[in-house]
Amino acid sequence: MNNNLVGINWVLSSFHGWGILGVNLTLGLLKAGRLPVPLQKATLSLPDEESRRLQPALDAGQEIRALMTEGNRFAVGFPVIQPVSNALRWDEEVAGSPDLGITFFENTCLDADALARGKSLQRLITGCRWADGILRDKGFTNTAVCYQGVDPGLYFPKDVPRTRFPGRFVVFSGGKLEFRKGQDIALEGFRRFQARHPDALLLTAWQNPWPKSASTIRHGRHSKTEPKAGRSAPLDIEGWVQAHGLPAEAHCEIGFVAHGLLPDLLRQADAALFTSRAESGTNLMAMEALALGLPTILSANTGHLDLIDALPCLALRQQTPIVPRLENEGVDGWGESDPDEIAARLEEIYDRGQDMRALGLRAAEIMRDWSWEKRMDQMIDALGLGMP
Numbered sequence: 346m347n348n349n350l351v352g353i354n355w356v357l358s359s360f361h362g363w364g365i366l367g368v369n370l371t372l373g374l375l376k377a378g379r380l381p382v383p384l385q386k387a388t389l390s391l392p393d394e395e396s397r398r399l400q401p402a403l404d405a406g407q408e409i410r411a412l413m414t415e416g417n418r419f420a421v422g423f424p425v426i427q428p429v430s431n432a433l434r435w436d437e438e439v440a441g442s443p444d445l446g447i448t449f450f451e452n453t454c455l456d457a458d459a460l461a462r463g464k465s466l467q468r469l470i471t472g473c474r475w476a477d478g479i480l481r482d483k484g485f486t487n488t489a490v491c492y493q494g495v496d497p498g499l500y501f502p503k504d505v506p507r508t509r510f511p512g513r514f515v516v517f518s519g520g521k522l523e524f525r526k527g528q529d530i531a532l533e534g535f536r537r538f539q540a541r542h543p544d545a546l547l548l549t550a551w552q553n554p555w556p557k558s559a560s561t562i563r564h565g566r567h568s569k570t571e572p573k574a575g576r577s578a579p580l581d582i583e584g585w586v587q588a589h590g591l592p593a594e595a596h597c598e599i600g601f602v603a604h605g606l607l608p609d610l611l612r613q614a615d616a617a618l619f620t621s622r623a624e625s626g627t628n629l630m631a632m633e634a635l636a637l638g639l640p641t642i643l644s645a646n647t648g649h650l651d652l653i654d655a656l657p658c659l660a661l662r663q664q665t666p667i668v669p670r671l672e673n674e675g676v677d678g679w680g681e682s683d684p685d686e687i688a689a690r691l692e693e694i695y696d697r698g699q700d701m702r703a704l705g706l707r708a709a710e711i712m713r714d715w716s717w718e719k720r721m722d723q724m725i726d727a728l729g730l731g732m733p
Contacts, residue, residue, distance in 0.1 A: 349380050350405070351730055352425035354439050357387035357399075359604045361521075362629045363428060364388070366447070366493055368395075370426070371402050373721030378732040382406050384413075384425070384439050390603040413439075424467075426728065432456075433463035443467040445728050449625040451525055451647075453479050454675030460484070468728050472626030473648035475678050489727040492627050492651070494717035495636040499608050502638035502709045509613045510597070513546040514695055517614040517639065519630035520621070521553035522562055522572065522580060527620040527644065527682065529565030529589070534687025535618065536591050542695060547596045548614055550607075550630070551582050564670065566681065608637060616694045616701070617641040620687065622667055623679040624648035638709035640701040642690045646680030656708045659690045 351374055358364020367383070368391070374381040375398065383406035389396070413419045418438055425441025429448035433455060446466040455463075460483055463469060469488045471477040477490045516535060520526040528551055539545040553559040559580055563571040572585035582598040599610060611617070617634035624647045631649070634641050635656055643649045645660040653660045664680030694701045725731055 348423070349378065349732075350382055350421075350423035351379050352382045352384050352409075352421060352423060352439065352441055354384045354425055354436060354441075355428040356385040357383050357389060359390040360388065360601060362493075362626075363449075365604055365629065368399070369494065369717040369721050370724065371399060373718065373725055374730065375399075375402060376718075377722075377725055377730065379725075379730060380405055382409050382423075384410065386410070390605070392605065424730065427466070429463070429466070429469065433459040445730075446470065447724075448472070448476065450476065451623045451625050451679075452673075452675050453677040454673050455479075455483060456673075470724060470727055473624065473651045475647040475650065476625050479677065491724040491727050492715065492720055493629055493632065494715050494720035495629075495632050495712060496604075497636070497713055497716050499605060500633045500636035500712075502706055503612060505609065505612045507613060509610075510546055510548075512544060514542060514544050514616075515546045515548050515614040516616045516618050516691060517548045517550075517611055517634065518618045518620075519550040519634075520619065520628070521555070521558065522551040522582065522585075523553060523558045524561035524564045525621060525623050527565070527622045529562060529568035530620040530622075530644075530682050530684060531618050531687065532586060532589055532591065533567040534620065534682070534684035535691065536589065537684055538688040538691040538695075539591065539595050541692075543595075545595060545691075545695075547586070547591065548610075549582065549586075549596065549598045550600070550602065551598060552578055552580055552600050554579050554601075556580070567684065607633070611637050611639065614639055615698070616691065618687065618691070619649070620644045620661065620682045621649065622646070622681060623676070627651050632712065632715065635705075635708045636712035636715070638702070638705040640694050640705045641708070642687065642694075644680060644682045647678050656711050657704045658708060659693065661686050661690065 357367040371381045381402045420440045427435040427446045429446040431450045431452040446469040470491045518531045535547050560571045572580040575581040586596045617639040619631045627648050642659045661682040663683040663686045667676040667679040
């Protein structure tokens with residue numbers, strides 16, 4: 346068997362964070378002389394050139410998947426990169442030689458079985474210093490912090506006509522709707538700001554294809570209800586926002602948008618707002634907003650702290666610790682932002698437009714060094730997959 350093969354055991358996609366990471370990791374492995382094998386069927390919407398570069402990997406994945414039988418464990422004679430989530434679990438139907446891992450976990454409650462699983466991986470990549478510290482405090486020696494990246498060909502500052510929302514002060518907030526992402530906090534902070542500035546518009550990308558995780562938003566301190574099912578999308582985001590007191594004319598939900606189409610939409614915004622209670626990485630959408638030069642407001646907890654320490658942005662420093670609801674729910678380091686502080690930071694951007702645009706451009710200049718190509722080179726080396 347080709348000794349350059351490397352399995353990637355999650356779905357390559359243009360529509361969510363794991364999928365985008367997978368696409369860029371695949372491209373990086375190809376550049377490094379490896380032949381990546383996607384072990385799950387991809388869902389892609391990519392430019393022709395990028396599709397052409399991925400094709401050898403997609404062909405290899407199709408060939409290997411044809412040998413797999415659903416429900417049966419399938420052992421391969423090459424390394425497999427596993428997607429490691431809460432409780433340090435992954436789909437063990439595919440076993441690599443060896444198994445490597447990339448983890449984005451938020452639940453800090455890790456029992457003995459979870460620790461044993463995580464330590465069994467030859468290498469385990471974490472997405473931020475917070476997550477890495479949690480594991481190192483529990484005796485892990487096989488971890489390394491590697492950040493995600495941005496596509497500098499898509500995400501860069503560019504003056505465009507403000508034709509979509511003329512005369513509005515537009516605040517973008519993205520991320521799938523759920524308790525962890527804290528959209529109830531963002532909405533309440535924006536609502537207080539908009540009450541003083543009727544020209545303000547909240548532009549959201551909050552749609553969530555997984556209703557179970559979306560239902561957790563009902564546990565938010567500022568959430569009155571969970572969203573109902575939508576007519577043409579999984580969730581009625583517009584109805585949920587209006588149920589919390591924001592007028593319909595002050596909100597626009599963009600739904601699912603392919604990754605390559607998002608930059609031009611975000612360039613219609615004046616600011617970005619991310620109020621996560623926890624991030625196990627550095628929040629891909631926040632990174633993209635920063636790379637576009639948007640003055641960006643970030644909750645000062647968990648993975649966001651890596652961005653706050655590295656880039657000019659507006660940090661929400663007032664963080665209230667989260668109280669776990671369940672016995673096996675670990676929330677060490679999670680934080681709840683203050684809506685009044687959110688409104689104050691939005692007011693600062695509104696009043697100091699020129700200064701805030703300059704701050705955003707300084708962040709964008711730094712983000713040029715956070716390219717996917719550079720970050721994936723670092724991740725491939727940390728996984729021990731660089732070619733000799």
